[in-house]
Amino acid sequence: MARKFTQIAFTPAVKAIQDKYGSRETYARMEESGLENDTLIPHIAEFVEARDSFYMGTTNEKGWPYIQFRGGPIGFLKVLDRKTLGFADFSGNGQYLSIGNLETSDRVFLFLMDYANRRRLKIWGRAKVECDRPDLVEQLRVSGYRANVERAIVIRVEAWDWNCPQxxxxxxxEEQVAEIMAPLQSRIRELETQLESLTD
Ligand SMILES: Cc1cc2nc3c(=O)[nH]c(=O)nc-3n(C[C@H](O)[C@H](O)[C@H](O)COP(=O)(O)O)c2cc1C
Structure with missing residues (x-):
């Protein structure tokens, strides 16, 4: 068994640098140990569907990397099956950098942040821009969310890896803060009522 992300990310240049700085042996062992981590197993799917945003990296034909932040209601990045993710592409500023880049390279890198629990997940995959799939757009649309959906983007997952929390x-x-504040606010209300009864 070999971890799939290392086959993608540990290029000869990366390995040479690991060698130079003394970490190559450790990572050579890591490459061969552990699970492949190339499918959206339940805890990964759960993490993905709990996100309200992610970053998507693409590269253009000149080799320049580009990332775009994608945000939406929780769960807008959907797990379609154990190898596939999808999201509705909302109307933007019309630059079309990401989907333009996907014309020449379908490789994408997703970076998913969970700041509240200090977790982050990397996903490598290949994206397909679906412009004529109203069925898919309907499946990926999040009802009640005010955004114009232009197309669907479907990602075939090749590998994932957790990033350390450092x-x-x-x-x-805002929603998490509201949840944390709710018991405090109700306690404040309780104390205010008590105070009022004392001053009556
Ligand atoms: C009216 C409007 C203006 C926007 N202006 C910007 C902008 O100036 N810079 C930016 O990075 N994103 C802007 N956005 C958000 C992007 O258009 C959106 O994130 C989109 O997904 C960008 O895709 P792209 O970076 O692949 O072209 C704007 C969105 C809208 C609706």
Whole structure:
């Protein structure tokens, strides 16, 4: 068994640098040990579907990398099956950098952040831009979310890997803050009522 992400990411140049700085032996062992991690097994699928955003990297024909932030309601990046992800591509500023890049290279890199739990996941895959699949657009649309969907983007997953939690700043979304604040707010209300009864 070999970890799939290492076959993608450990290029000869990367391996040479690992060699130079003394980490090659460790990573050579890592390449051959552990699971392949190329399917969206339940805990990975759960992590993906709990996200409200992700970053998607593409490369253009000049070799320049590009990333775009994608945001939406929780679960808008959907797990279609154990190897496939999909999301609805909302109307944007019309630059079409990502889908333009996908014309010449279907390789994508997704970076999924969970700031509240200090976790991050890397996913490598190949993307297909689906412009004539209203059925797919319907499947990927999140009802009630105000966004114009232009097309569907479907990603065939080739590998994933967890990134270590180091240096991830702790951040909460508006909804998470509301959840944390709810018991405090109700306690404040309770104490205010008590205070009022004392001053009556
Ligand atoms: C009216 C409008 C203006 C936008 N302006 C910008 C902008 O100036 N810079 C930017 O990075 N994204 C902007 N966005 C968001 C992007 O268009 C959106 O994230 C889209 O997915 C970009 O895809 P691309 O980077 O692959 O071209 C804008 C979106 C809308 C709807």
């Amino acid at each position: 240096h991830i700043p702790l951040k909460y979304s």
